[in-house]
Amino acid sequence: MIEPMLATLVKEKLQLEGKWVIEPKYDGERIIAQRNKDKIDLWTRRHVNAAYKFPEIVEALRRNINSDNWILDGELTVEGGFRQLLKRNVEDKFKIGILSWKMPATYNLFDILHLDGEDLTNKTLLERKGILLKAVYFKEGIDIVPFQEAGDSNWKNRFKEYLDEGFEGVVLKKAHSTYEAGKRSDKWLKVKKQDTVDVYVVGATRSTGSIPFGALILKKDGKFLGKVGTGFSDRDREIILHILKKNQAPLDIELPPEVESELLISTRPLLAEIRVQEMINGSPRAPVWVRFRWD
Known part of the structure; x- marks a missing residue:
């Protein structure tokens, strides 16, 4: 698996210089999804392949991307947040089937790292997001993490709006940054509730x-x-x-x-x-x- 790029935690007093993108921070689990021909894997940060626990996500990815070779980055969530997501951590196949119906997950995508054999990690964030939007049909449990351009004049207002909407905080990403796999980078910054x-x-x-x-x-x-x-x-x-x-x-x-x-x-x-x-x-x-x- 490719190690995910990680954001650096910063305080709300942060001042931004240059062009950034702002995204809401979800209460879920980071997942690197990978397809190689017929095999689809869902890798957690602990290097656990969780694909068998989320069959509804695997099938949605299989149906809604016109390629059999890709690597995606996103956050896996269920309604009710991370504590509810923990209830999907079962091994029994029958229980997995029931839970995938009663407590379906959503894979919220924010990045694409490979497509059709091409390494996209050296492309800019905005370029990668453009490729992601064209490559994926966002339906059946696959969603796009909303994003917009941000700067020092408006990011704090959007941060407060996301908190009011129930998100954990925000992630700020340099618009022209490349994907630094396995690195906790200052090109990606996360700002959370102060408590x-x-x-x-x-x-x-x-x-x-x-x-x-x-x-x-x-x-x-x-x-x-x-x-x-x-x-x-x-x-x-x-x-x-x-x-x-x-x-x-x-x-x-x-x-x-x-x-x-x-x-x-x-x-x-x-x-x-x-x-x-x-x-x-x-x-x-x-x-x-x-x-x-x-x-």
């Missing part, structure tokens, strides 16, 4: 009751940040523990003794998002779990 913080999950603590774990252990800037133990449903906890077990690894930070004594499982750092009332001396006040970030 959320990006952190890394590095493990979980034991539960004192019947729930799968007590709290998630967090780090930021290479140091222990604290724990988050609210914002999960029981089903969320089961799914999260399953993800932690798949990513089990030795701790790479030092924990306070009282937290280390509660340790249930440790993992490689997994990017996540929490909601806080405020940050006090670098520590989150009243943290609430939001989601893992795979973007």
